[in-house]
Amino acid sequence: MKPLIPEVIRAITPMFIATIGAVIAVAVIVSPNSKNNPAQLSSGFGLAGTAIAVPAGLAQSSKSESDFSVSKEGDKLNVSSPSSEPADG
Template identity: 55%
Template sequence: MKDVTPELIRAITPIFMATVGAVIGVTVLVSSNGNDKSAGLGLASTAIAGAAGLAQNSKNETDFSVKKQGDNLQVKAPANHDSD
């Protein structure tokens, strides 16, 4: 069995939530009771929207630039624009 890593969990969770939302949505649409359809579709859309939110890349990767001038290193980062 493949090792479960944090990256694998982050990749599978949105797929799982979207699948659950789709199953709830289809079940609500197929059901014969017309009174509770709005609540069921609201729950399904919430699950799908949550999956979409989790699927977005929220990693804030900063762009570092390192330049060598003689024996000195000059590092530029977004928070440190004027480093000497």
């Protein structure tokens, strides 16, 4: 069995949580009690929707853009970022 490295765990977690949300949604739909109680039906769909929407935030790339820096020397501004040459403005 392949070891669970952090990248694999990070990739599987959103799918796992979305699956739980789908199971909750199906359980709400087939539950005989929810058809008589609209509040229970609404709260079940709300919980399922949240459980399905959370993975969208988790599935975002973990790589973030580096910050840039701005410094002022007299009347000149020096802007530097990792991807560009320092600029004067």
